[in-house]
Amino acid sequence: MNAIDISTGRIQDLADKFEITELVHRLGRALDEGDWDELAALYTHDATARTPGGKAVGRAALVGQAGRNHSPDRQIQHIISGIIVELNGDTATVRANLLCVFAWGPTQDPTLGSQPRLTLGEVYRFAAVRTGDGWQFSSVASSPVWSVGTRPRPSAA
Template structure:
């Protein structure tokens, strides 16, 4: 690999990582216009494993806006990001896949405007598909695979015996 190629790869990795971070921030902030802007025009998202819908970024943004309204306090963390750039024949390096784990605590507004206790915490794995466009990297697909969920209320003690 030449130094120029290595630099381009590093720049692409940073841009892809920034896009995934912008995705998390848009969802947490409820910025659905920004959310839609992260996708290609044909971009799709699939939240069915978390009880949601599958559809265009516009449709899913509407669904998220409606269903996350009950949890105005959101801070989801996307970790363990594994980035792979296109390797198919005739791929010019303009596609990428990111597999990343997430933890998403969500809560209602805290008492007296103070910090909120999480009312719901869930976790799982994202599969992001990205495409390099004239406007930079954009999401062509997001698939959510929820693995676990802790509902509101105190944890229940295990039954022994």
């Protein structure tokens, strides 16, 4: 099969997989930067989340949970790889690996920023649906595989 033999359906599948992969990467960026408006736009209004941070039903609850678990006093990086998208018409399932590094507090050298304190290895599983606004997640679940470091204590209120 050469490039000019690619069917329109195959091109649409590739475009859908690219859009969904971008959705996964936008999720990481939104969580890293605390961009809750961006995070909300990635999910359907009735989306569900099941993560080590809790369960949430509905876009507002999901964004609220993310905000509580991604404190602005910590630097966080979500490194997402191994994204596999399985299309089924206007729905898709997605599996991805997540490496998440949480850093806070000063280092010996202030030019280095915060110090990594917790690193998590998890597996993301998403359900996605094609909407009038493009692909959005209808559910997300993350399952811990391993961790190194100490989880932070909740800040005093």
